[in-house]
Amino acid sequence: MPTLVLNNVQKSFGTNPVLQGIDLTVTGGQMICLIGASGSGKSTLLRCMNLLEPIDDGTITLDGVDISEPGYDPQPVRQRIGMVFQSYNLFPHMTALDNALLAPRRVHGTSRTELEPKVAELFARFGLADRMHHYPDQLSGGQQQRVAIVRALAMKPQIMLFDEITSALDPELVGEVLDVLRQLRTEGMTMVLATHEMGFARELADTVCFLDRGRILESGSPEQLFGTPEQERTRAFLSRVL
Amino acid sequence: MKLMTMTALACGFAGAAFAQNDCATGKTLTEGTFTVATGNPAFFPWVLDDAPESGKGFESAVAYAVAAEMGFDPDQVTWVRTSFDQSIQPGAKDFDVNLQQFSITPERAQVVDFSAPYYSSAMAVLTTKAVVDGGANATVTSLKSLLWGADANTTAVPMLMDLIDPDKQPMMYGDNVDVTAAMQAGQIDAALFDLPTALYLSAVVVNDGVVLGQFPPERSENPDQFGMLLEKDNPLTACVNAALTTLTETGKLAEIEAEWLQATTGVPVIE
Amino acid sequence: MPSRRQIFEARQRRRANLIAAGSTGAVLLALIVLVPLAPGWEAVQRSFFNGAVFAKTFPGLLNAFLMDIAIFAWCAPIIAALGLAVAVARDLRTPALYPVKLLAIIYTDVFRGLPVILVIYLIGFGIPGLGLPRPWNSPYIWGSLALVLVYAAYVAEVIRSGIESIHDSQRAAALSLGLSSSDAMRFVILPQAIRRVVPANMNLFIALQKDVALLSFIGPVEIFRQAGVYKSLLANFTPYVGAALVFLAITIPATRYADHLMNRQRKARS
Numbered sequence A: 001m002p003t004l005v006l007n008n009v010q011k012s013f014g015t016n017p018v019l020q021g022i023d024l025t026v027t028g029g030q031m032i033c034l035i036g037a038s039g040s041g042k043s044t045l046l047r048c049m050n051l052l053e054p055i056d057d058g059t060i061t062l063d064g065v066d067i068s069e070p071g072y073d074p075q076p077v078r079q080r081i082g083m084v085f086q087s088y089n090l091f092p093h094m095t096a097l098d099n100a101l102l103a104p105r106r107v108h109g110t111s112r113t114e115l116e117p118k119v120a121e122l123f124a125r126f127g128l129a130d131r132m133h134h135y136p137d138q139l140s141g142g143q144q145q146r147v148a149i150v151r152a153l154a155m156k157p158q159i160m161l162f163d164e165i166t167s168a169l170d171p172e173l174v175g176e177v178l179d180v181l182r183q184l185r186t187e188g189m190t191m192v193l194a195t196h197e198m199g200f201a202r203e204l205a206d207t208v209c210f211l212d213r214g215r216i217l218e219s220g221s222p223e224q225l226f227g228t229p230e231q232e233r234t235r236a237f238l239s240r241v242l
Numbered sequence B: 001m002k003l004m005t006m007t008a009l010a011c012g013f014a015g016a017a018f019a020q021n022d023c024a025t026g027k028t029l030t031e032g033t034f035t036v037a038t039g040n041p042a043f044f045p046w047v048l049d050d051a052p053e054s055g056k057g058f059e060s061a062v063a064y065a066v067a068a069e070m071g072f073d074p075d076q077v078t079w080v081r082t083s084f085d086q087s088i089q090p091g092a093k094d095f096d097v098n099l100q101q102f103s104i105t106p107e108r109a110q111v112v113d114f115s116a117p118y119y120s121s122a123m124a125v126l127t128t129k130a131v132v133d134g135g136a137n138a139t140v141t142s143l144k145s146l147l148w149g150a151d152a153n154t155t156a157v158p159m160l161m162d163l164i165d166p167d168k169q170p171m172m173y174g175d176n177v178d179v180t181a182a183m184q185a186g187q188i189d190a191a192l193f194d195l196p197t198a199l200y201l202s203a204v205v206v207n208d209g210v211v212l213g214q215f216p217p218e219r220s221e222n223p224d225q226f227g228m229l230l231e232k233d234n235p236l237t238a239c240v241n242a243a244l245t246t247l248t249e250t251g252k253l254a255e256i257e258a259e260w261l262q263a264t265t266g267v268p269v270i271e
Numbered sequence C: 001m002p003s004r005r006q007i008f009e010a011r012q013r014r015r016a017n018l019i020a021a022g023s024t025g026a027v028l029l030a031l032i033v034l035v036p037l038a039p040g041w042e043a044v045q046r047s048f049f050n051g052a053v054f055a056k057t058f059p060g061l062l063n064a065f066l067m068d069i070a071i072f073a074w075c076a077p078i079i080a081a082l083g084l085a086v087a088v089a090r091d092l093r094t095p096a097l098y099p100v101k102l103l104a105i106i107y108t109d110v111f112r113g114l115p116v117i118l119v120i121y122l123i124g125f126g127i128p129g130l131g132l133p134r135p136w137n138s139p140y141i142w143g144s145l146a147l148v149l150v151y152a153a154y155v156a157e158v159i160r161s162g163i164e165s166i167h168d169s170q171r172a173a174a175l176s177l178g179l180s181s182s183d184a185m186r187f188v189i190l191p192q193a194i195r196r197v198v199p200a201n202m203n204l205f206i207a208l209q210k211d212v213a214l215l216s217f218i219g220p221v222e223i224f225r226q227a228g229v230y231k232s233l234l235a236n237f238t239p240y241v242g243a244a245l246v247f248l249a250i251t252i253p254a255t256r257y258a259d260h261l262m263n264r265q266r267k268a269r270s
Helices: A042-049 A074-080 A096-108 A112-125 A141-153 A171-186 A198-204 A222-227 A232-241 B002-015 B058-069 B084-088 B129-133 B140-144 B156-164 B176-184 B195-205 B236-249 B252-260 C004-037 C041-048 C051-090 C095-112 C116-129 C139-165 C168-176 C181-196 C198-218 C223-234 C238-269
Strands: A003-013 A016-027 A031-035 A057-062 A081-084 A159-163 A190-194 A207-212 A215-220 B034-038 B077-081 B113-121 B123-128 B148-151 B171-173 B190-194 B209-215 B224-230
Touching: A003 A042, A016 A042, A016 A190, A016 A215, A031 A042, A031 A198, A042 A081, A042 A159, A042 A190, A074 A081, A074 C168, A081 A141, A096 A112, A096 A141, A096 C181, A112 A141, A141 A159, A141 A171, A171 A190, A171 A198, A198 A222, A207 A222, A207 A232, A215 A222, A215 A232, B034 B058, B058 B077, B058 B113, B058 B236, B058 B252, B084 C223, B113 B236, B123 B129, B123 B156, B123 B176, B123 B195, B129 B209, B140 B156, B148 B156, B148 B176, B156 B190, B156 C223, B171 B176, B171 C198, B171 C223, B176 B190, B176 B195, B176 C116, B176 C198, B190 B195, B195 B209, B224 B236, B236 B252, C004 C041, C041 C238, C051 C095, C051 C139, C051 C181, C051 C198, C051 C223, C051 C238, C095 C139, C116 C139, C116 C198, C139 C181, C139 C198, C168 C181, C181 C198, C198 C223, C198 C238, C223 C238
Parallel strands: A031 A190, A031 A207, A081 A159, A159 A190, B034 B077, B148 B171, B148 B190
Antiparallel strands: A003 A016, A003 A057, A207 A215, B113 B224, B123 B190, B123 B209
């Protein structure tokens, strides 16, 4: 079981501090939800965990190894930590199946014939068996986002990061994507989500973290955070979104 | 045939009693001025130092002699520059006469007027020492196998096909300078020019240039003859012809040729 | 039964077509009637639109055009490959490869900044002048190289603009899957970028087909030079008109096709 530990992580874009000392521990099998207003640093935090953004200060360790050290090769880390984006980011010039096959084929050098049944099974598991050979622009938003999740899963990651993956969807399509997350949760996948779906966070999260201006202002179990928030700013935020 | 008539007509004028400058009166572009066009640049030995106003160089000297015959003082002669294309395009010309080694051909004569010829040129083979050392000699058989170049705007192109008919397709260039550049770069072995140009290029422009041989004009069925070019049906043509006839008859033209064009007798004749 | 709206729109369309046809006809009529009335028309017709000259020279021109096609055919793939390589080199982010990137930048700046004909002269006469033996001093080789260098610089810039038009999120998505930077470029960014710039590149290749004629300045007798030879022999510009027609027969359909592709792309993206 993987353990990802963030210690005093700091990140600025120019003179604008986005993360100001984040401490967070993700242990195997856990589901952590990051909530907070837009611009509070949720997305940046996820991108830092995936090493898409280098951090300015602090450390990120994966199973005890400091992966935030400047010059550390991010590729193997990203193979272990999958990420799904708000805007799906499917490769529009490839079919859904090819989207999912590209990384395992290139990174692991596995042949297409060997991979295809396994990946097809993933598609089937998430109700996409008949959509594998479609191009992204032939799919609905919900289907595209599910393909994006399958694409990340095809690399067999140990941790999955989800960056507001339902925010770009029409309301009636949100459910099918959340169902996928529920399924992953039952399978014991370690997950970190940035989300605006408070009901979902309350239902499934082990830990909910409230981010405010680049800090984790408050964290705890869903009951605690949604039921008896300690901080005034947390209460103000929750009263706006609930 | 047409040329003959024109010349005959010109002779008639020349023999008339009135002064020659009367012939040109009202027929030049600007009254009292004789506007002569040359190339840009104008090449040795036709014009020296690209300065036709000096009267130095064969064509420059011929222009001033013709002007004098027609009653123009040297300071009444002005020079303009034209390309070949400008001189044959339809519409009004900005010169009275244009001389830049224009060969007289019947096709061209349908579009423009030509004066009587002021020079009959041999065609000559310009090449380099390296090619001669490589075994090229002044026989058509030997010349056939060379890689040829020519100035695309000149009658050297059909001459090359008629006289030599090379094995490989010749290269064509926009002017003398490019032909010699290609020869210098080893891209062509030989090029066909009128003899005076070939002599000049071999002596001055091309390193180790050699004039391998010549096709004398009297041996050709269609000798390359240079005429002054005028706008089609220009009444001035007759006056120019009259002047040229006089210059030929008095031997003045031959004098000018002797002064500015090198003796060509030393160049071997191609068999 | 068409709706009131449809009837109205059909009437509007008929009216618009009628006006367009009428005004076009009027302009054409004016051209046909008025131009020949110009005092120099007869001379222009004889010099530029001479049927006899056209008939005599056109087969030779077509034959010479094969040379243009051949030069185009061997230049185009090299241009595409070099342009792609330079575009990728300009996008390099590895510090160790900075010299390559700098070279690519200088190259595109220099060759886009020079007139094609100048490059053809300098390379076509200059490099063989260094004393290369035959056949390595051929104007075909060095003239083609000049075309390749100039056009690859343009193609590189077009491809680079395509690369930059692909949103960074595509790159992020590829990297997040554990793909290497070069794999992300090769499998994710470039295929999309190249597809996006196909119309722009087609326009460049149409321009190339025309600029092949510039090679005639250093010797090859292609259609433009052949037309020049005919012009000189016949003292008539009609061969140039013939050459123009041959070029148009190739370039107009190609241009229309590029426009069509571009429109389709614009619609697909909106």
